[in-house]
Structure formats: structure tokens, C-alpha cells
Amino acid sequence: MAEGVPAVMCRSSLALCLLLCALPSSVEARARRRTTPGPGRLVHRVDPNFVSVTIDASLAEDETFMRMLSSPKVRVLAKALSPAFVRFGGTRQDFTEFQPQRKLPAGKPRGSQPKLLTGRWEEQLMAQWRKQQRRLAREDASGKYRQVKFTESTLDELHAFANASGLDLVFGLNALLRNADNSWNASNARALLRYCEERRYRVSWELGNEPNSFEKKAGLRVSGEQLGRDFTRLREMMSESPWHRRARLYGPDVGQPRGRTPDLLDGFLRSGADAIDACTWHHYYVNGRDTSLDDFLDPKVLDSLALKTKQVIKEVKRVSPGKPVWLGETSSAYGGGAAGLSDTFAAGFMWLDKLGTAATGGVSVVMRQVLIGSGAYHLLDERLDPLPDFWLTLIHKRVVGRGVLSAATFSAQTRSGRVRLYLHCAAAPRYREGAVTLIAINLDETAADVGVPRRLASGNVDAFVLRSDRRGRDGLVSRRVTLNGVAVTMSGLTLPELVGRRTAASERVALPAFSLAFFVFTDARCRACAD
Incomplete structure (x- = not known):
């Protein structure tokens, strides 16, 4: 604690x-x-968006599936969780690249609004998504990810969804685009920011997902100091635009403290803390591939979060006092969750205890992986109906206030x-x-x-x-x-x-x-x- x-x-x-x-x-x-x-x-006061959600970047692997965000049911359910952040990111964000397809018209027009899905098209899309999930699961198991190009339609769908649902959009940029000297290549991000400015899309930003695992995922090692300089470069780039000057930047989205993560976080804060509005880290209790119901009910497993939270809070206070700390991505089990557990009532024990522990420990925002996307830890099922953790989250939103006692x-x-x-x-x-x-x-x-x-x-x-x-x-x-x-x-x-x-x-x-x-x-x- x-x-x-x-x-x-x-x-x-x-x-x-x-x-x-x-x-x-x-x-x-x-x-x-x-x-x-x-x-x-009063020991802490959490952010008004304390309980927030994520959308996995795997949806952009085939932009057809971004259309799920135009489902009337998804929008109704997401709006019920407002106020909240919705983060678009995850492992695959560092394997995506923006590839514009449309010539921007002169001036600064509003973006087109994607049409809502009808019932028949929604059913067909969800049937296709179930097949896509199986392919994504095989890719996750192999640890080898293909490079993906996404177009303006991904931004259009995200903005329309967030705007209709009353959520604040946070978009995760690719940090694995590197120059010869291992510094971040910002050219693709610049094109994406330019498109959002032309369309008048209000977006907050992140850069990279779990940089502590870059070497494992992509054979690339980035130091904390270099990552901090990359964030500073992004902040400078945002400051050049009147539209993005007041936008928020969050990071570095490191994994929980173990291995080289503490050193990476320390180096990042020393060189890049001034660039970010909140320090983000990720936490999961267990491996989704070899966990059990006993783990979901084990007080010792739940207790592990308090220790990890204390470590991160202590480090941030030491290097950058006053900087808010967020759980930028979190759920029960990593590796896509535990099928038959992370999507059942049992998941609520870990989820509700995490919300209580995080708030008491000084965390200001908790982003639940995932509202919709691949894996077994989602809040909505394969028919876009609410799972038990959705109802638990909604009641928490309605009866739990910001003051932590x-x-x-x-x-x-x-x-x-x-x-x-x-x-x-x-x-x-x-x-x-x-x-x-x-x-x-x-x-x-x-x-x-x-x-x-x-x-x-x-x-x-x-x-x-x-x-x-x-x-x-x-x-x-x-x-x-x-x-x-x-x-x-x-x-x-x-x-x-x-x-x-x-x-x-x-x-x-x-x-x-x-x-x-x-x-x-x-x-x-x-x-x-x-x-």
C-alpha cells in the first residue's frame, strides 16, 4: 500500500x-x-475519469472491424461509463503505421461521421470477428506480429465513437519507428497529428506500449533516457501546433516493476517527466494460460498489487513529485486473459479489489483492458452484450465518488x-x-x-x-x-x-x-x- x-x-x-x-x-x-x-x-482524490477503458489496437489490423465502434449497442454501453478515458493501444500499436489514403481538402473541415451499423450487418461483422480473434490469438501465442497499415477511417471511427459516447480519446503512437541512431522517427506521427488537426479531432496521446518488452517483441532495446527524449520530442512537436498545444500526453506505459522495468522508468522520468501529464504503468496478476479459479480467489495474489503500486508511486514521487500516476492498462490475466475466468463473474473479485487497492494506494486513473477487442478479459461478449464486469464497473461509476478515505x-x-x-x-x-x-x-x-x-x-x-x-x-x-x-x-x-x-x-x-x-x-x- x-x-x-x-x-x-x-x-x-x-x-x-x-x-x-x-x-x-x-x-x-x-x-x-x-x-x-x-x-x-481523506487519503487521496482520484480523477473524475478514475474508472476508464481501453480498445485494443488489434481492431485496426483489419479496419473492417473498426466498424464495431459504430454499433448502437456499443455506444449506449460506452456512454453509460462516461466520464472516462478510452485508450486505443496495446501490443499491436507498435506494429502499426498511419498510411493516408485521402487528399485533405483545403481549410479545416469536420471529419465525416461513420454510419451506424444495422442489426443484420452487425451480426455478420461479429461472426467475422470471432474468426479474426482466433487468428489474433495464434499470433499472440507465437509472439510474432505483422506490420499493419491503418488509414484515416481508423481515426474517423475512433473519434465518432468517443464523441458519441462522451469519452476522452487517448491514442497510442508507434514507438518502434526508429532512426539509425535509435531515436524515435516522428514523421509518421506528424502526419497523423496533422490529419487530426485538419479534422478538428480532440485527442490525447501516448508513445509506445510496454517499452520494457521491446527487445522481446521486436529485437530492439530502448533505454529509459532515450525514451524520455522521444517523449520530449513529441511534446515539442505538439507544441508547434495551436490545435495540439493543449493536448495531453501520457506515458511511458511500462509493465509492472520487475527485471529492468524500474531502471527504465527511472531513466525515463529523469529525461522525460516534464513532457507527460501523467505517468502510466501496466499491471496483471497472473498468466492467462496457466491460471486457475483458486488464483482469482487467493488473497495473496490480490495483495501483490499493493506492493507493486507502492514501488511505482515511490519512484515517481522521488523523481517527479506531484506527477499523477495511472494504471494505463490492466486486467486480471496477461496473455489475452484467461478464457472461462476473465470473462465470468469470478473476474469481478480481482477487478473490484484492484479498483479499491489502486485508489487507496494513490493511483488516479485505472484503464480496464478491454472494452472491446481480442482476448478473454473484455467487458462485452462476442454478441456485444455486457459481461459481469461491465455491470460491476457501471455500479462503481454510479455510487463511488472521488474521495478515498x-x-x-x-x-x-x-x-x-x-x-x-x-x-x-x-x-x-x-x-x-x-x-x-x-x-x-x-x-x-x-x-x-x-x-x-x-x-x-x-x-x-x-x-x-x-x-x-x-x-x-x-x-x-x-x-x-x-x-x-x-x-x-x-x-x-x-x-x-x-x-x-x-x-x-x-x-x-x-x-x-x-x-x-x-x-x-x-x-x-x-x-x-x-x-
Whole structure:
């Protein structure tokens, strides 16, 4: 965990956890904006786009598949996750090259809007995509990637999708285009930036994906210092354009700290920190090819993120104090995810715990791999229907606010580390000022009771309890989820209401076996959440 931030994995009574924000009921307290100082404190404030998503650059290998972003269903689902960033990148971004096909007209016209997919064409495209995914999986397994040319239509589709969905587009540039002296060759990026300027496309930028693995993927080694100079060159190039001058630049998108990654990150920050608006790194828990359900439920596996986060935060603070830190790409298992796990209810344990750990540890944005693209860790299935992690993400968006509160570890009626709690301010304006949201995760096969302090027992609580549609351990690999016992489904292009179960607060809340829950204490009046 970040220094000074206690772990929120609990064998837990909720009493002290919520006592951080509990209120005296005196008239004097109500007069002070109806809040009280309490013993708690705000340990971090995440970005408004804290939970964000990615689109894998593999879609551009055949630009036909970029048309999936013109699906009305995809746009409705993406818009529900707004505000958020949508990052277009990944391994294949460093094997792509912009190849303009159209002569730009004089002046600065708006780009054409791609037509929305109709139902029949959407079905045919998705059938083709399933075949394409199998080809991409074979390419991933071989570790050999073909060079791909993409045209203006990729940018047009991305911009139209982001604009219609209310998402902020981040585009990953190819960092493997190199000059003889191993410096970055910026000519292709310049052409791409010029096209975006002509079309008036608002885009933020990245340069390269996991440079620590360039040697393995392409036989090319780039030092951190050189990478920092490459980013500085890109920033200078952006500054030459009135249109791109205020655009954001993020990087270096290194893998998690191990091997030469820490040295690469240190060198990059020393030479390029001033060029970036946030420092990005990637994290996955396990290898998707040899993992198991036990890994997805293992507290020790989940605990590994806290240590990695602390290492990165410490390094960034040492070299570039105040620089925001983002998880620029992350999911459960690397290598495309674990089929039958990363796309089921079981994935939610890693995903929700990652959101809690990252926020508590000082990370400002978490980009989920992937909204749509190749692999098994996507939020939408092969029919573009929401998977369990989509619903989990959507509820998090609706009830969890930016303020991250300190919390402590307690005992619960379950095995050590298998009930995990995180405390946030509740999302505004849905909830009144001072409300708090408890995120609760039960990795255990038995239910747990979590205690509530008396001062909160007289208020109200909204409970959002997510479980698989099938009970027991075997049900964890289901692709269906229930909210408070009711199946969650989408009807046409209409999302369900996702309303919590409101009850009078009592001295205990029940946390069922193998469940993911949000408990919103609407009357907490926590002073740390009053701003």
C-alpha cells in the first residue's frame, strides 16, 4: 500500500472503518455544515475519469472491424461509463503505421461521421470477428506480429465513437519507428497529428506500449533516457501546433516493476517527466494460460498489487513529485486473459479489489483492458452484450465518488484476508454531501456479518449486492450476474435501472458468500466528503 495508508483487507467489523466518518448528533455538529471532523481523513482524490477503458489496437489490423465502434449497442454501453478515458493501444500499436489514403481538402473541415451499423450487418461483422480473434490469438501465442497499415477511417471511427459516447480519446503512437541512431522517427506521427488537426479531432496521446518488452517483441532495446527524449520530442512537436498545444500526453506505459522495468522508468522520468501529464504503468496478476479459479480467489495474489503500486508511486514521487500516476492498462490475466475466468463473474473479485487497492494506494486513473477487442478479459461478449464486469464497473461509476478515505483492518467471521473493505465518499450528485460508500468483497464460501457503528445504525443504507446467478463455487464461472437477487440484463438498447435496496441501517450488514457489494450510508455526513 502507499505509505501511511493502512490496508483495507479485513477480517472485519465495519465499526471502526465507518467510525472514520461517524457523526455526533449534536446541534453544534449540524451547524457546522451538518458534518463532524471525526478521526478519519481523506487519503487521496482520484480523477473524475478514475474508472476508464481501453480498445485494443488489434481492431485496426483489419479496419473492417473498426466498424464495431459504430454499433448502437456499443455506444449506449460506452456512454453509460462516461466520464472516462478510452485508450486505443496495446501490443499491436507498435506494429502499426498511419498510411493516408485521402487528399485533405483545403481549410479545416469536420471529419465525416461513420454510419451506424444495422442489426443484420452487425451480426455478420461479429461472426467475422470471432474468426479474426482466433487468428489474433495464434499470433499472440507465437509472439510474432505483422506490420499493419491503418488509414484515416481508423481515426474517423475512433473519434465518432468517443464523441458519441462522451469519452476522452487517448491514442497510442508507434514507438518502434526508429532512426539509425535509435531515436524515435516522428514523421509518421506528424502526419497523423496533422490529419487530426485538419479534422478538428480532440485527442490525447501516448508513445509506445510496454517499452520494457521491446527487445522481446521486436529485437530492439530502448533505454529509459532515450525514451524520455522521444517523449520530449513529441511534446515539442505538439507544441508547434495551436490545435495540439493543449493536448495531453501520457506515458511511458511500462509493465509492472520487475527485471529492468524500474531502471527504465527511472531513466525515463529523469529525461522525460516534464513532457507527460501523467505517468502510466501496466499491471496483471497472473498468466492467462496457466491460471486457475483458486488464483482469482487467493488473497495473496490480490495483495501483490499493493506492493507493486507502492514501488511505482515511490519512484515517481522521488523523481517527479506531484506527477499523477495511472494504471494505463490492466486486467486480471496477461496473455489475452484467461478464457472461462476473465470473462465470468469470478473476474469481478480481482477487478473490484484492484479498483479499491489502486485508489487507496494513490493511483488516479485505472484503464480496464478491454472494452472491446481480442482476448478473454473484455467487458462485452462476442454478441456485444455486457459481461459481469461491465455491470460491476457501471455500479462503481454510479455510487463511488472521488474521495478515498482511510480505513483499518478488523476481524470478521471468515478466514483471514478473505473479506476486503474499501471506503470512499459516495458519488455526487446521486447522493447527498457527506454520504459514504463501503466497497465489500467476500472471497469466502461462507457469509460474513460486518458490524456498523451505532451512530450510523439510525440512518439509511442502499445495498448493491452482486452475485453469480448460480450459487456455490461452480457458479463463479457463470457469465450472468444478479443484483440483490434479481438477474441483470439489457433489453434492446435500454439499460436496467440498477437500484439499490434501501433499508434502515442496523448494527450489521450481511455479506453473502462469494459476493461483491456496495453499501451506501446515505446519512453518514462525513466531513471529509463535504467538499
